[in-house]
Amino acid sequence: MLDTNDILDTIRMISDENLDVRTVTMGISLLDCADPDPDRACEKIYNKIVDRAKDLVRTADEISATYGMPIVNKRVSVTPIAMLLGCAPDADPVQYAKTLDRAARTVGVNFIGGFSALVHKGFSAGDERLIRSIPRALAETEFVCSSVNVGSTKSGINMDAVKMMGPIVREAAELTKDNMCMGAAKLVVFCNAPEDNPFMAGAFHGPGEPDCVIHVGVSGPGAVRAALAKLPKDASLGEVAELIKRTAFKITRMGQLVGNLASERLGVPFGIVDLSLAPTPAPGDSVANILEEIGLESCGCCGTTATLAMLNDAVKKGGVMASNHVGGLSGAFIPVSEDDGMIRAVERGSLTIEKLEAMTAVCSVGIDMVVIPGETSPAVISALIADEAAIGMVNSKTTAVRVIPAVGKKSGDVLDFGGLLGYAPILDVSTFKPDVFVARGGRIPAPMQALKN
Amino acid sequence: MEAVITVIGRDAVGILAKVCMGCAEANVNVEEVSQRILRGTFAMIMLVDMSKATVDFTAFAEKMDAIGKELGVEIRCTRQELYDAMHKV
Numbered sequence: 001m002l003d004t005n006d007i008l009d010t011i012r013m014i015s016d017e018n019l020d021v022r023t024v025t026m027g028i029s030l031l032d033c034a035d036p037d038p039d040r041a042c043e044k045i046y047n048k049i050v051d052r053a054k055d056l057v058r059t060a061d062e063i064s065a066t067y068g069m070p071i072v073n074k075r076v077s078v079t080p081i082a083m084l085l086g087c088a089p090d091a092d093p094v095q096y097a098k099t100l101d102r103a104a105r106t107v108g109v110n111f112i113g114g115f116s117a118l119v120h121k122g123f124s125a126g127d128e129r130l131i132r133s134i135p136r137a138l139a140e141t142e143f144v145c146s147s148v149n150v151g152s153t154k155s156g157i158n159m160d161a162v163k164m165m166g167p168i169v170r171e172a173a174e175l176t177k178d179n180m181c182m183g184a185a186k187l188v189v190f191c192n193a194p195e196d197n198p199f200m201a202g203a204f205h206g207p208g209e210p211d212c213v214i215h216v217g218v219s220g221p222g223a224v225r226a227a228l229a230k231l232p233k234d235a236s237l238g239e240v241a242e243l244i245k246r247t248a249f250k251i252t253r254m255g256q257l258v259g260n261l262a263s264e265r266l267g268v269p270f271g272i273v274d275l276s277l278a279p280t281p282a283p284g285d286s287v288a289n290i291l292e293e294i295g296l297e298s299c300g301c302c303g304t305t306a307t308l309a310m311l312n313d314a315v316k317k318g319g320v321m322a323s324n325h326v327g328g329l330s331g332a333f334i335p336v337s338e339d340d341g342m343i344r345a346v347e348r349g350s351l352t353i354e355k356l357e358a359m360t361a362v363c364s365v366g367i368d369m370v371v372i373p374g375e376t377s378p379a380v381i382s383a384l385i386a387d388e389a390a391i392g393m394v395n396s397k398t399t400a401v402r403v404i405p406a407v408g409k410k411s412g413d414v415l416d417f418g419g420l421l422g423y424a425p426i427l428d429v430s431t432f433k434p435d436v437f438v439a440r441g442g443r444i445p446a447p448m449q450a451l452k453n
Numbered sequence: 454m455e456a457v458i459t460v461i462g463r464d465a466v467g468i469l470a471k472v473c474m475g476c477a478e479a480n481v482n483v484e485e486v487s488q489r490i491l492r493g494t495f496a497m498i499m500l501v502d503m504s505k506a507t508v509d510f511t512a513f514a515e516k517m518d519a520i521g522k523e524l525g526v527e528i529r530c531t532r533q534e535l536y537d538a539m540h541k542v
Contacts, residue, residue: 003540004487004489004496004498006536006539006540007457007459007536008459008461008491008496008498009540010535010536010540011459011461011529015527062511065510065511065514066510066511066531066532067531067532067534068514068529068530068532068535069535250539250540253538253539256538257534257535257538321542
Protein backbone atom coordinates (compact mmCIF):
# COMPACT_ATOMS: atom_id res chain seq x y z
CA MET A 1 0.00 0.00 0.00
CA LEU A 2 1.06 3.55 -0.50
CA ASP A 3 2.68 5.49 2.28
CA THR A 4 0.10 7.44 4.29
CA ASN A 5 2.37 10.45 4.57
CA ASP A 6 2.88 10.59 0.80
CA ILE A 7 -0.86 10.64 0.24
CA LEU A 8 -1.46 13.33 2.84
CA ASP A 9 1.47 15.28 1.40
CA THR A 10 -0.16 15.34 -2.05
CA ILE A 11 -3.55 16.30 -0.67
CA ARG A 12 -2.06 19.15 1.35
CA MET A 13 -0.18 20.43 -1.69
CA ILE A 14 -3.37 20.49 -3.75
CA SER A 15 -5.86 21.76 -1.19
CA ASP A 16 -3.76 24.16 0.90
CA GLU A 17 -0.83 25.17 -1.26
CA ASN A 18 -2.50 25.87 -4.62
CA LEU A 19 -0.72 23.06 -6.44
CA ASP A 20 -2.21 22.64 -9.87
CA VAL A 21 -1.46 21.93 -13.48
CA ARG A 22 -1.47 25.44 -14.85
CA THR A 23 -2.21 24.63 -18.45
CA VAL A 24 -2.81 21.89 -20.95
CA THR A 25 -2.08 23.48 -24.30
CA MET A 26 -2.78 21.90 -27.65
CA GLY A 27 -0.42 23.02 -30.38
CA ILE A 28 -1.98 22.92 -33.85
CA SER A 29 -0.14 23.47 -37.10
CA LEU A 30 -2.00 25.72 -39.54
CA LEU A 31 0.60 25.46 -42.30
CA ASP A 32 -1.87 23.46 -44.41
CA CYS A 33 -4.46 26.24 -44.08
CA ALA A 34 -2.59 28.89 -46.08
CA ASP A 35 -4.60 30.19 -49.01
CA PRO A 36 -4.39 33.27 -51.26
CA ASP A 37 -8.09 33.81 -50.59
CA PRO A 38 -8.36 35.06 -47.00
CA ASP A 39 -11.96 33.84 -46.62
CA ARG A 40 -10.96 30.32 -47.59
CA ALA A 41 -7.87 30.46 -45.37
CA CYS A 42 -9.98 31.52 -42.39
CA GLU A 43 -12.51 28.80 -43.05
CA LYS A 44 -9.73 26.18 -43.10
CA ILE A 45 -8.20 27.63 -39.92
CA TYR A 46 -11.50 27.55 -38.06
CA ASN A 47 -12.32 24.02 -39.18
CA LYS A 48 -8.90 22.64 -38.31
CA ILE A 49 -8.79 24.16 -34.81
CA VAL A 50 -12.32 23.06 -33.99
CA ASP A 51 -11.68 19.56 -35.35
CA ARG A 52 -8.45 19.00 -33.41
CA ALA A 53 -9.40 20.74 -30.15
CA LYS A 54 -13.09 19.86 -29.87
CA ASP A 55 -12.50 17.39 -27.02
CA LEU A 56 -9.63 19.24 -25.32
CA VAL A 57 -11.58 20.99 -22.57
CA ARG A 58 -13.83 18.02 -21.79
CA THR A 59 -10.87 15.63 -21.63
CA ALA A 60 -8.85 17.92 -19.37
CA ASP A 61 -11.86 18.37 -17.07
CA GLU A 62 -12.35 14.59 -16.89
CA ILE A 63 -8.70 14.02 -15.99
CA SER A 64 -8.93 16.75 -13.40
CA ALA A 65 -11.99 15.13 -11.78
CA THR A 66 -10.65 11.57 -11.86
CA TYR A 67 -7.20 12.33 -10.53
CA GLY A 68 -8.25 14.99 -8.06
CA MET A 69 -5.91 17.67 -9.33
CA PRO A 70 -7.00 21.01 -10.73
CA ILE A 71 -6.13 21.78 -14.36
CA VAL A 72 -6.59 25.53 -14.42
CA ASN A 73 -6.32 26.45 -18.07
CA LYS A 74 -7.03 24.76 -21.35
CA ARG A 75 -5.47 26.53 -24.31
CA VAL A 76 -4.57 26.30 -27.96
CA SER A 77 -1.45 27.53 -29.72
CA VAL A 78 -1.18 27.75 -33.49
CA THR A 79 1.38 28.33 -36.23
CA PRO A 80 2.49 31.99 -36.33
CA ILE A 81 -0.22 33.59 -38.42
CA ALA A 82 2.34 35.74 -40.28
CA MET A 83 3.41 32.53 -42.08
CA LEU A 84 -0.07 32.23 -43.56
CA LEU A 85 -0.22 35.85 -44.67
CA GLY A 86 2.71 35.64 -47.08
CA CYS A 87 0.62 34.02 -49.81
CA ALA A 88 -2.35 36.34 -49.24
CA PRO A 89 -1.00 39.84 -49.96
CA ASP A 90 -4.41 41.53 -49.80
CA ALA A 91 -5.62 39.87 -46.61
CA ASP A 92 -6.44 41.86 -43.49
CA PRO A 93 -4.63 40.05 -40.62
CA VAL A 94 -7.39 41.09 -38.19
CA GLN A 95 -9.77 38.77 -40.07
CA TYR A 96 -7.45 35.89 -39.10
CA ALA A 97 -7.37 37.06 -35.47
CA LYS A 98 -11.16 37.13 -35.37
CA THR A 99 -11.24 33.61 -36.80
CA LEU A 100 -8.92 32.40 -34.04
CA ASP A 101 -11.14 34.12 -31.49
CA ARG A 102 -14.24 32.44 -32.87
CA ALA A 103 -12.54 29.02 -32.85
CA ALA A 104 -11.35 29.56 -29.25
CA ARG A 105 -14.89 30.38 -28.21
CA THR A 106 -16.28 27.29 -29.94
CA VAL A 107 -13.85 24.85 -28.30
CA GLY A 108 -14.07 26.61 -24.93
CA VAL A 109 -10.41 27.48 -24.31
CA ASN A 110 -9.59 30.65 -22.40
CA PHE A 111 -6.72 31.82 -24.64
CA ILE A 112 -5.43 31.07 -28.12
CA GLY A 113 -1.84 32.01 -28.93
CA GLY A 114 -0.10 32.39 -32.25
CA PHE A 115 -1.06 35.74 -33.69
CA SER A 116 2.67 35.94 -34.06
CA ALA A 117 5.62 36.72 -36.27
CA LEU A 118 9.19 35.42 -36.10
CA VAL A 119 11.38 38.25 -37.35
CA HIS A 120 14.65 37.76 -35.46
CA LYS A 121 16.70 38.14 -38.63
CA GLY A 122 14.34 40.12 -40.83
CA PHE A 123 10.83 40.44 -42.21
CA SER A 124 9.40 38.06 -44.77
CA ALA A 125 6.15 38.55 -46.66
CA GLY A 126 3.33 38.97 -44.18
CA ASP A 127 5.43 39.74 -41.09
CA GLU A 128 5.23 43.53 -41.19
CA ARG A 129 1.53 43.49 -41.99
CA LEU A 130 0.84 41.18 -39.08
CA ILE A 131 2.87 43.27 -36.64
CA ARG A 132 1.16 46.51 -37.67
CA SER A 133 -2.24 44.89 -37.17
CA ILE A 134 -1.52 43.58 -33.65
CA PRO A 135 -3.02 46.49 -31.67
CA ARG A 136 -6.28 46.34 -33.62
CA ALA A 137 -6.38 42.52 -33.54
CA LEU A 138 -5.99 42.49 -29.75
CA ALA A 139 -8.54 45.27 -29.27
CA GLU A 140 -11.15 43.51 -31.43
CA THR A 141 -10.78 39.99 -30.00
CA GLU A 142 -11.15 38.49 -26.55
CA PHE A 143 -9.03 35.33 -26.43
CA VAL A 144 -6.25 35.96 -28.96
CA CYS A 145 -2.67 36.40 -27.74
CA SER A 146 0.15 37.75 -29.80
CA SER A 147 3.92 37.48 -29.77
CA VAL A 148 6.83 38.68 -31.88
CA ASN A 149 10.32 37.19 -31.76
CA VAL A 150 12.80 39.99 -32.41
CA GLY A 151 16.11 38.33 -31.61
CA SER A 152 18.01 35.12 -31.03
CA THR A 153 21.47 34.03 -29.96
CA LYS A 154 22.05 32.63 -33.45
CA SER A 155 20.86 35.65 -35.40
CA GLY A 156 21.37 38.70 -33.19
CA ILE A 157 18.67 41.32 -32.61
CA ASN A 158 16.55 42.75 -35.39
CA MET A 159 16.53 46.38 -34.28
CA ASP A 160 14.15 47.37 -37.08
CA ALA A 161 11.61 45.08 -35.43
CA VAL A 162 12.51 46.40 -31.98
CA LYS A 163 11.97 49.94 -33.26
CA MET A 164 8.54 48.90 -34.56
CA MET A 165 7.48 47.17 -31.36
CA GLY A 166 7.70 50.21 -29.02
CA PRO A 167 4.92 52.06 -30.85
CA ILE A 168 2.96 48.79 -31.31
CA VAL A 169 2.96 48.06 -27.54
CA ARG A 170 1.91 51.64 -26.87
CA GLU A 171 -0.88 51.50 -29.48
CA ALA A 172 -2.11 48.13 -28.14
CA ALA A 173 -2.55 49.80 -24.74
CA GLU A 174 -4.14 52.94 -26.20
CA LEU A 175 -6.76 51.05 -28.21
CA THR A 176 -7.81 49.19 -25.06
CA LYS A 177 -7.48 52.02 -22.56
CA ASP A 178 -11.12 51.63 -21.53
CA ASN A 179 -10.41 47.98 -20.68
CA MET A 180 -7.33 48.33 -18.43
CA CYS A 181 -5.03 48.59 -21.49
CA MET A 182 -5.59 44.83 -21.84
CA GLY A 183 -4.22 44.71 -25.39
CA ALA A 184 -0.67 45.18 -24.14
CA ALA A 185 -1.16 42.40 -21.55
CA LYS A 186 -1.74 39.94 -24.39
CA LEU A 187 1.37 40.89 -26.38
CA VAL A 188 4.85 39.47 -25.72
CA VAL A 189 8.08 40.52 -27.42
CA PHE A 190 10.61 37.68 -27.31
CA CYS A 191 14.25 36.91 -27.81
CA ASN A 192 14.93 33.17 -28.31
CA ALA A 193 11.19 32.35 -28.25
CA PRO A 194 10.59 28.62 -27.66
CA GLU A 195 8.48 26.88 -30.30
CA ASP A 196 6.72 24.64 -27.78
CA ASN A 197 5.78 27.07 -25.01
CA PRO A 198 2.43 26.15 -23.44
CA PHE A 199 2.11 29.39 -21.45
CA MET A 200 0.28 32.51 -22.57
CA ALA A 201 0.56 35.13 -23.84
CA GLY A 202 3.69 33.90 -25.62
CA ALA A 203 2.54 30.47 -26.83
CA PHE A 204 2.73 29.68 -30.53
CA HIS A 205 3.15 26.42 -32.44
CA GLY A 206 6.58 26.57 -34.06
CA PRO A 207 7.17 25.44 -37.65
CA GLY A 208 9.36 22.55 -36.42
CA GLU A 209 6.53 21.04 -34.37
CA PRO A 210 4.31 18.12 -35.43
CA ASP A 211 0.83 18.64 -36.86
CA CYS A 212 -0.83 18.48 -33.47
CA VAL A 213 0.68 18.04 -30.01
CA ILE A 214 -0.11 18.36 -26.30
CA HIS A 215 2.09 20.41 -23.98
CA VAL A 216 1.68 20.78 -20.24
CA GLY A 217 2.73 23.67 -18.03
CA VAL A 218 3.04 22.93 -14.34
CA SER A 219 2.97 25.38 -11.48
CA GLY A 220 3.35 25.19 -7.72
CA PRO A 221 5.13 28.16 -6.10
CA GLY A 222 2.83 27.71 -3.08
CA ALA A 223 3.99 24.11 -2.58
CA VAL A 224 7.66 25.11 -2.80
CA ARG A 225 7.17 27.96 -0.34
CA ALA A 226 5.31 25.74 2.13
CA ALA A 227 8.05 23.10 1.97
CA LEU A 228 10.71 25.75 2.61
CA ALA A 229 8.74 27.21 5.53
CA LYS A 230 9.31 23.97 7.43
CA LEU A 231 13.08 24.12 6.98
CA PRO A 232 15.02 25.66 9.89
CA LYS A 233 16.28 29.18 9.20
CA ASP A 234 19.88 28.07 9.67
CA ALA A 235 19.70 25.26 7.12
CA SER A 236 22.43 25.73 4.50
CA LEU A 237 21.61 26.81 0.96
CA GLY A 238 22.62 23.34 -0.21
CA GLU A 239 19.76 21.95 1.87
CA VAL A 240 17.41 24.64 0.56
CA ALA A 241 18.26 23.75 -3.04
CA GLU A 242 17.78 20.04 -2.31
CA LEU A 243 14.31 20.63 -0.87
CA ILE A 244 13.30 22.74 -3.87
CA LYS A 245 14.49 19.97 -6.18
CA ARG A 246 12.44 17.34 -4.34
CA THR A 247 9.31 19.49 -4.45
CA ALA A 248 9.83 20.38 -8.12
CA PHE A 249 10.16 16.67 -8.89
CA LYS A 250 6.74 15.91 -7.40
CA ILE A 251 5.11 18.86 -9.12
CA THR A 252 6.55 17.91 -12.49
CA ARG A 253 5.59 14.25 -12.18
CA MET A 254 2.02 15.38 -11.80
CA GLY A 255 2.38 17.39 -15.02
CA GLN A 256 3.91 14.43 -16.81
CA LEU A 257 1.03 12.20 -15.70
CA VAL A 258 -1.54 14.70 -16.96
CA GLY A 259 0.32 15.07 -20.25
CA ASN A 260 0.45 11.31 -20.79
CA LEU A 261 -3.24 10.92 -20.00
CA ALA A 262 -4.34 13.83 -22.16
CA SER A 263 -2.19 12.64 -25.05
CA GLU A 264 -3.56 9.10 -24.82
CA ARG A 265 -7.20 10.13 -24.52
CA LEU A 266 -7.03 12.71 -27.29
CA GLY A 267 -4.93 10.53 -29.59
CA VAL A 268 -2.41 13.33 -30.00
CA PRO A 269 1.35 12.99 -29.36
CA PHE A 270 2.70 14.37 -26.10
CA GLY A 271 5.14 17.21 -26.60
CA ILE A 272 6.79 18.59 -23.49
CA VAL A 273 6.36 19.48 -19.86
CA ASP A 274 7.26 23.08 -19.14
CA LEU A 275 8.95 22.96 -15.73
CA SER A 276 7.83 26.29 -14.50
CA LEU A 277 6.98 27.94 -11.25
CA ALA A 278 4.07 30.02 -12.45
CA PRO A 279 2.62 32.21 -9.70
CA THR A 280 -0.97 33.37 -9.34
CA PRO A 281 -2.38 36.37 -7.49
CA ALA A 282 -3.64 33.97 -4.76
CA PRO A 283 -1.93 34.73 -1.42
CA GLY A 284 1.05 32.42 -0.90
CA ASP A 285 1.20 31.18 -4.51
CA SER A 286 4.08 33.50 -5.20
CA VAL A 287 7.66 33.24 -6.46
CA ALA A 288 8.51 36.43 -4.51
CA ASN A 289 7.29 34.73 -1.33
CA ILE A 290 9.64 31.78 -1.99
CA LEU A 291 12.60 34.17 -2.22
CA GLU A 292 11.45 35.83 1.00
CA GLU A 293 11.01 32.46 2.68
CA ILE A 294 14.64 31.65 1.85
CA GLY A 295 15.69 34.77 3.73
CA LEU A 296 15.05 38.09 2.04
CA GLU A 297 13.11 40.81 3.86
CA SER A 298 11.38 41.84 0.65
CA CYS A 299 11.76 40.68 -2.93
CA GLY A 300 14.02 43.07 -4.83
CA CYS A 301 16.50 43.68 -2.03
CA CYS A 302 20.19 42.81 -2.51
CA GLY A 303 20.51 39.04 -2.71
CA THR A 304 17.36 38.62 -4.81
CA THR A 305 19.22 37.75 -8.03
CA ALA A 306 21.39 35.13 -6.31
CA THR A 307 18.40 33.57 -4.55
CA LEU A 308 16.39 33.48 -7.75
CA ALA A 309 19.31 31.92 -9.65
CA MET A 310 19.43 29.10 -7.12
CA LEU A 311 15.66 28.63 -7.16
CA ASN A 312 15.53 28.54 -10.95
CA ASP A 313 18.34 26.01 -11.17
CA ALA A 314 16.88 23.74 -8.49
CA VAL A 315 13.45 23.77 -10.15
CA LYS A 316 15.01 22.59 -13.40
CA LYS A 317 17.16 19.93 -11.76
CA GLY A 318 14.20 18.52 -9.85
CA GLY A 319 11.87 18.72 -12.82
CA VAL A 320 14.13 17.33 -15.51
CA MET A 321 14.29 13.88 -13.94
CA ALA A 322 10.52 13.79 -13.55
CA SER A 323 9.75 14.32 -17.19
CA ASN A 324 10.48 12.52 -20.47
CA HIS A 325 10.65 15.67 -22.53
CA VAL A 326 11.25 19.09 -21.13
CA GLY A 327 10.68 22.26 -23.09
CA GLY A 328 8.92 25.59 -23.27
CA LEU A 329 10.17 28.25 -20.92
CA SER A 330 11.03 25.98 -17.97
CA GLY A 331 12.07 28.09 -15.02
CA ALA A 332 10.70 30.47 -12.42
CA PHE A 333 8.37 33.16 -13.75
CA ILE A 334 8.48 36.65 -12.32
CA PRO A 335 5.37 38.38 -13.67
CA VAL A 336 4.62 41.31 -11.40
CA SER A 337 0.83 41.61 -11.62
CA GLU A 338 0.28 37.84 -11.42
CA ASP A 339 2.29 37.41 -8.22
CA ASP A 340 0.92 38.66 -4.92
CA GLY A 341 4.41 38.88 -3.37
CA MET A 342 5.81 40.85 -6.33
CA ILE A 343 2.90 43.30 -6.14
CA ARG A 344 3.60 43.88 -2.45
CA ALA A 345 7.32 44.28 -3.11
CA VAL A 346 6.53 46.98 -5.67
CA GLU A 347 4.17 48.69 -3.22
CA ARG A 348 6.86 48.60 -0.51
CA GLY A 349 9.33 50.12 -2.93
CA SER A 350 11.79 47.24 -2.74
CA LEU A 351 11.31 46.06 -6.33
CA THR A 352 12.25 48.32 -9.22
CA ILE A 353 12.29 47.70 -12.95
CA GLU A 354 16.11 47.73 -12.93
CA LYS A 355 16.17 44.93 -10.36
CA LEU A 356 13.60 43.00 -12.36
CA GLU A 357 15.86 43.31 -15.38
CA ALA A 358 18.76 41.84 -13.42
CA MET A 359 16.51 39.00 -12.25
CA THR A 360 15.58 38.13 -15.84
CA ALA A 361 19.23 37.20 -16.48
CA VAL A 362 18.90 34.20 -14.16
CA CYS A 363 15.33 32.94 -14.61
CA SER A 364 12.91 32.21 -17.40
CA VAL A 365 11.03 34.93 -19.29
CA GLY A 366 11.66 38.59 -18.58
CA ILE A 367 10.03 41.91 -17.79
CA ASP A 368 6.60 40.37 -17.54
CA MET A 369 3.25 41.94 -16.68
CA VAL A 370 4.86 45.19 -15.60
CA VAL A 371 2.68 48.29 -15.67
CA ILE A 372 4.67 51.34 -16.78
CA PRO A 373 3.62 55.00 -16.85
CA GLY A 374 1.19 55.82 -19.68
CA GLU A 375 3.37 58.65 -20.93
CA THR A 376 6.42 56.37 -21.46
CA SER A 377 7.63 57.13 -24.99
CA PRO A 378 7.60 54.40 -27.67
CA ALA A 379 11.39 54.80 -28.01
CA VAL A 380 11.85 54.01 -24.30
CA ILE A 381 9.68 50.88 -24.69
CA SER A 382 11.76 49.82 -27.72
CA ALA A 383 14.98 50.37 -25.77
CA LEU A 384 13.61 48.33 -22.85
CA ILE A 385 12.86 45.53 -25.34
CA ALA A 386 16.39 45.83 -26.76
CA ASP A 387 17.92 45.51 -23.27
CA GLU A 388 15.93 42.38 -22.48
CA ALA A 389 16.64 40.88 -25.89
CA ALA A 390 20.35 41.49 -25.30
CA ILE A 391 20.22 39.60 -22.00
CA GLY A 392 18.55 36.68 -23.75
CA MET A 393 20.84 36.76 -26.77
CA VAL A 394 24.08 36.79 -24.76
CA ASN A 395 22.94 34.21 -22.20
CA SER A 396 21.42 31.83 -24.81
CA LYS A 397 18.09 31.94 -23.00
CA THR A 398 14.56 33.13 -23.58
CA THR A 399 13.75 36.65 -22.50
CA ALA A 400 10.61 38.59 -23.11
CA VAL A 401 8.95 41.92 -22.53
CA ARG A 402 5.29 42.24 -21.66
CA VAL A 403 4.80 45.77 -20.38
CA ILE A 404 1.50 47.58 -20.13
CA PRO A 405 1.66 51.35 -20.57
CA ALA A 406 -1.08 52.63 -18.24
CA VAL A 407 -2.59 55.06 -20.72
CA GLY A 408 -4.66 57.72 -18.98
CA LYS A 409 -3.52 56.75 -15.46
CA LYS A 410 -1.36 58.70 -13.02
CA SER A 411 1.66 57.56 -11.04
CA GLY A 412 0.36 55.68 -8.00
CA ASP A 413 -2.68 54.32 -9.89
CA VAL A 414 -3.29 50.60 -10.29
CA LEU A 415 -4.34 48.55 -13.33
CA ASP A 416 -6.59 45.64 -12.39
CA PHE A 417 -6.83 42.97 -15.11
CA GLY A 418 -8.82 40.51 -13.01
CA GLY A 419 -8.44 36.74 -12.81
CA LEU A 420 -5.03 35.15 -13.28
CA LEU A 421 -3.58 38.32 -14.81
CA GLY A 422 -3.97 40.06 -11.44
CA TYR A 423 -3.34 43.75 -10.78
CA ALA A 424 -0.29 45.97 -10.51
CA PRO A 425 0.75 49.45 -9.47
CA ILE A 426 2.72 51.55 -11.97
CA LEU A 427 6.51 51.03 -11.93
CA ASP A 428 8.66 53.99 -12.88
CA VAL A 429 10.92 53.73 -15.93
CA SER A 430 13.92 55.94 -16.69
CA THR A 431 12.84 58.88 -18.85
CA PHE A 432 16.27 59.64 -20.28
CA LYS A 433 16.06 59.37 -24.05
CA PRO A 434 17.48 56.41 -26.02
CA ASP A 435 15.89 57.82 -29.21
CA VAL A 436 19.00 58.06 -31.39
CA PHE A 437 20.03 54.49 -30.58
CA VAL A 438 16.56 53.16 -31.34
CA ALA A 439 16.19 55.17 -34.56
CA ARG A 440 19.39 53.68 -36.01
CA GLY A 441 17.66 50.38 -36.82
CA GLY A 442 19.56 47.57 -38.53
CA ARG A 443 20.69 44.45 -36.75
CA ILE A 444 22.78 43.87 -33.64
CA PRO A 445 25.17 41.14 -34.82
CA ALA A 446 24.94 37.70 -33.26
CA PRO A 447 27.34 37.33 -30.34
CA MET A 448 30.31 34.97 -30.12
CA GLN A 449 28.04 32.59 -28.20
CA ALA A 450 26.33 31.86 -31.54
CA LEU A 451 29.48 30.24 -32.91
CA LYS A 452 29.22 26.88 -31.24
CA ASN A 453 29.80 24.65 -34.24
CA MET B 454 -9.11 0.15 -11.42
CA GLU B 455 -7.86 1.09 -7.98
CA ALA B 456 -8.63 4.35 -6.27
CA VAL B 457 -7.62 6.03 -3.04
CA ILE B 458 -10.25 7.56 -0.79
CA THR B 459 -8.94 10.01 1.77
CA VAL B 460 -10.99 11.32 4.65
CA ILE B 461 -9.59 14.27 6.58
CA GLY B 462 -11.28 16.28 9.30
CA ARG B 463 -12.56 16.18 12.88
CA ASP B 464 -13.12 12.73 14.28
CA ALA B 465 -16.79 11.75 14.69
CA VAL B 466 -18.84 8.66 15.32
CA GLY B 467 -19.66 6.63 12.23
CA ILE B 468 -17.21 8.02 9.66
CA LEU B 469 -15.80 4.62 8.72
CA ALA B 470 -19.28 3.06 8.66
CA LYS B 471 -20.76 5.71 6.38
CA VAL B 472 -17.87 5.70 3.92
CA CYS B 473 -17.89 1.88 3.78
CA MET B 474 -21.65 1.89 3.28
CA GLY B 475 -21.17 4.29 0.35
CA CYS B 476 -18.62 1.92 -1.15
CA ALA B 477 -20.83 -1.12 -0.69
CA GLU B 478 -23.81 0.59 -2.34
CA ALA B 479 -21.67 1.22 -5.42
CA ASN B 480 -20.19 -2.30 -5.33
CA VAL B 481 -16.73 -0.86 -4.61
CA ASN B 482 -14.54 -3.25 -2.66
CA VAL B 483 -12.47 -1.87 0.23
CA GLU B 484 -9.05 -3.54 0.11
CA GLU B 485 -7.03 -1.71 2.73
CA VAL B 486 -7.72 0.88 5.38
CA SER B 487 -5.22 2.96 7.27
CA GLN B 488 -6.38 5.34 9.94
CA ARG B 489 -4.47 7.86 12.04
CA ILE B 490 -5.12 10.80 14.31
CA LEU B 491 -2.61 13.50 13.40
CA ARG B 492 -2.55 16.34 15.93
CA GLY B 493 -6.27 15.95 16.58
CA THR B 494 -7.12 15.59 12.91
CA PHE B 495 -8.70 12.37 11.76
CA ALA B 496 -7.00 11.00 8.65
CA MET B 497 -8.23 7.83 7.00
CA ILE B 498 -6.93 6.40 3.78
CA MET B 499 -8.68 3.60 1.94
CA LEU B 500 -7.48 1.69 -1.06
CA VAL B 501 -10.50 0.47 -3.02
CA ASP B 502 -11.07 -1.66 -6.08
CA MET B 503 -13.51 -0.05 -8.50
CA SER B 504 -13.34 -2.63 -11.28
CA LYS B 505 -16.83 -3.94 -10.52
CA ALA B 506 -18.35 -0.61 -9.51
CA THR B 507 -21.93 -0.02 -10.55
CA VAL B 508 -21.45 3.72 -11.03
CA ASP B 509 -18.78 5.63 -12.97
CA PHE B 510 -15.85 7.29 -11.25
CA THR B 511 -17.18 10.83 -11.31
CA ALA B 512 -20.54 9.80 -9.84
CA PHE B 513 -18.77 7.82 -7.11
CA ALA B 514 -16.48 10.77 -6.27
CA GLU B 515 -19.52 13.04 -6.04
CA LYS B 516 -21.25 10.57 -3.75
CA MET B 517 -18.19 10.47 -1.48
CA ASP B 518 -18.05 14.26 -1.50
CA ALA B 519 -21.68 14.39 -0.40
CA ILE B 520 -21.02 11.94 2.45
CA GLY B 521 -18.07 14.14 3.49
CA LYS B 522 -20.25 17.25 3.59
CA GLU B 523 -22.82 15.42 5.70
CA LEU B 524 -20.13 14.33 8.18
CA GLY B 525 -18.26 17.66 8.15
CA VAL B 526 -15.05 16.08 6.84
CA GLU B 527 -13.24 16.37 3.54
CA ILE B 528 -13.44 13.24 1.40
CA ARG B 529 -11.45 12.96 -1.80
CA CYS B 530 -11.52 10.13 -4.24
CA THR B 531 -8.56 9.92 -6.57
CA ARG B 532 -7.06 7.40 -8.98
CA GLN B 533 -4.04 5.76 -7.42
CA GLU B 534 -1.68 6.63 -10.29
CA LEU B 535 -1.44 10.24 -9.09
CA TYR B 536 0.31 9.22 -5.87
CA ASP B 537 2.50 6.67 -7.62
CA ALA B 538 3.64 9.31 -10.08
CA MET B 539 4.47 11.88 -7.46
CA HIS B 540 6.17 9.72 -4.85
CA LYS B 541 7.76 6.78 -6.62
CA VAL B 542 10.81 7.07 -8.83
